[in-house]
Amino acid sequence: MKRSIALIDVNNFYVSCERVFNPKLNNQPVVVLSNNDGCVISRSNEAKVLGIKMGAPWFKSQELARKHHIESLSSNYALYADMSNRVMAILRDFSPNQEVYSIDECFLDLTGFKDLTAYGQEMRNRILKWAGLPVCVGIGSTKTLAKLANHCAKKMPEFNGVCDFGALADDELNTLLMKIEVGEVWGVGRRLTSKLLALGIKTAYDLKQAEPEYLKQQFSVVMAKTVSELNGTVCIELEEIAPPRKQILSSRSFGQPVRDYSSLAEAITLYMSRAAEKLRVQGSVAGLLHVYIRTNPHKPDDPQYANGMTISLPSPTDDTLQLVKTALWVLKRLYKRHYAYAKAGVSLGDLIPRTSAQIDLFTQTQSNRRSQKLMSTIDQINSKMGRASIKLASEGMRYDWKMRSGRKSPNYTTSWDGLLYVY
DNA sequence: TCTGGGGTCCTAGGACCC
DNA sequence: TCTGGGGTCCTAGGACCC
Numbered sequence: 001m002k003r004s005i006a007l008i009d010v011n012n013f014y015v016s017c018e019r020v021f022n023p024k025l026n027n028q029p030v031v032v033l034s035n036n037d038g039c040v041i042s043r044s045n046e047a048k049v050l051g052i053k054m055g056a057p058w059f060k061s062q063e064l065a066r067k068h069h070i071e072s073l074s075s076n077y078a079l080y081a082d083m084s085n086r087v088m089a090i091l092r093d094f095s096p097n098q099e100v101y102s103i104d105e106c107f108l109d110l111t112g113f114k115d116l117t118a119y120g121q122e123m124r125n126r127i128l129k130w131a132g133l134p135v136c137v138g139i140g141s142t143k144t145l146a147k148l149a150n151h152c153a154k155k156m157p158e159f160n161g162v163c164d165f166g167a168l169a170d171d172e173l174n175t176l177l178m179k180i181e182v183g184e185v186w187g188v189g190r191r192l193t194s195k196l197l198a199l200g201i202k203t204a205y206d207l208k209q210a211e212p213e214y215l216k217q218q219f220s221v222v223m224a225k226t227v228s229e230l231n232g233t234v235c236i237e238l239e240e241i242a243p244p245r246k247q248i249l250s251s252r253s254f255g256q257p258v259r260d261y262s263s264l265a266e267a268i269t270l271y272m273s274r275a276a277e278k279l280r281v282q283g284s285v286a287g288l289l290h291v292y293i294r295t296n297p298h299k300p301d302d303p304q305y306a307n308g309m310t311i312s313l314p315s316p317t318d319d320t321l322q323l324v325k326t327a328l329w330v331l332k333r334l335y336k337r338h339y340a341y342a343k344a345g346v347s348l349g350d351l352i353p354r355t356s357a358q359i360d361l362f363t364q365t366q367s368n369r370r371s372q373k374l375m376s377t378i379d380q381i382n383s384k385m386g387r388a389s390i391k392l393a394s395e396g397m398r399y400d401w402k403m404r405s406g407r408k409s410p411n412y413t414t415s416w417d418g419l420l421y422v423y
Numbered sequence: 424t425c426t427g428g429g430g431t432c433c434t435a436g437g438a439c440c441c
Numbered sequence: 442t443c444t445g446g447g448g449t450c451c452t453a454g455g456a457c458c459c
Contacts, residue, residue: 059424102459186458
């Protein structure tokens with residue numbers, strides 16, 4: 001049977017979340033900034049019209065911002081994560097098969113369902129009513145087509161927010177695809193776009209008509225799959241259960257340059273503690289640990305230094321104490337004085353489920369059990385009493401190096417202090 | 424003054440083995 | 442002068458996504 005897959009996506013997600021709790025932002029140009037208030041990562045339509053680009057360094061737009069009174073906000077991930085959970089829960093009622101693809105979008109399998117356009121409108125209405133957020137719905141017989149349909153739903157007003165490719169005749173669909181630039185296709189980024197253009201493939205339709213074998217040879221199997229998906233052959237399945245991560249990263253740019261070892265050590269302790277928490281949430285242990293530090297590459301006149309080191313752990317672990325200890329040992333070897341460091345990070349790799357981990361010959365099982373008990377106690381307290389209620393002393397108290405986040409909205413939905421007052 | 428963070432997959436090439 | 446062939450594993454780098 002022909003599949004029907006929907007992609008539902010919140011419009012301008014972060015900005016829309018902010019607007020739910022601060023309606024003054026409606027109809028105004030608004031942007032949400034990345035960590036450290038560095039780049040623009042979400043824009044209202046009004047801000048897009050003014051020419052603010054996605055990912056652009058915010059300090060370069062200051063003049064434009066002043067001239068047009070663009071509101072800028074620091075990102076508030078606690079708020080966005082909570083709003084995301086609400087949207088996903090609402091959508092779960094519309095299909096037994098859901099894949100949460102990112103913080104603001106999910107796929108639903110609607111195969112066999114009737115009147116899909118009306119069904120999509122129902123989703124839009126309910127999410128607007130229950131969560132206060134605007135969404136668009138794209139429907140196609142593969143994920144790639146659903147993505148493209150979603151693009152049409154967003155950009156072409158005649159669809160009124162819901163576009164079902166399945167409801168179009170073949171030639172209607174082809175005419176539509178001729179209007180879409182090839183770079184809009186899922187999986188085709190900037191580099192591939194320019195290579196495709198050089199081959200004379202300019203639109204989504206051109207790509208659909210291309211010979212898969214030829215493209216496989218010119219590019220890779222990924223591109224060949226994309227072409228098949230455009231032609232309605234499913235190559236990318238719906239993944240209802242998220243597979244465990246193969247790698248866990250934690251890194252941040254500093255709010256100001258950091259020179260001293262002790263601040264770097266505090267940062268590394270914090271990042272590794274976070275990474276270890278994530279590791280335990282998914283029930284894995286790590287066999288590989290990586291630490292890196294670097295100066296600011298955007299200041300080429302300053303002395304530059306960037307270095308990282310990967311360590312294979314003697315036996316895979318999820319113990320914060322052990323991971324932090326190893327990370328600090330690595331940091332000592334990487335650190336050089338007299339540099340202005342801008343960023344540091346850690347990552348954990350070679351992740352395997354804790355239950356199938358090989359315990360090395362010399363690890364005493366008793367200390368192993370004690371460590372597990374300690375970690376789960378810390379995790380429980382922190383989840384109940386708030387993040388970092390218990391933390392390692394080497395994380396420090398001063399946080400001179402912490403990122404800037406000057407214009408963050410309150411945690412409206414996840415903290416009593418952030419609760420909205422109505423007078 | 425000021426340029427994010429967290430992921431995945433694929434490929435080419437080198438090392439090594441028999 | 443002549444310098445095999447086939448296979449696996451690992452890593453770095455490049456591409457993409459949100």
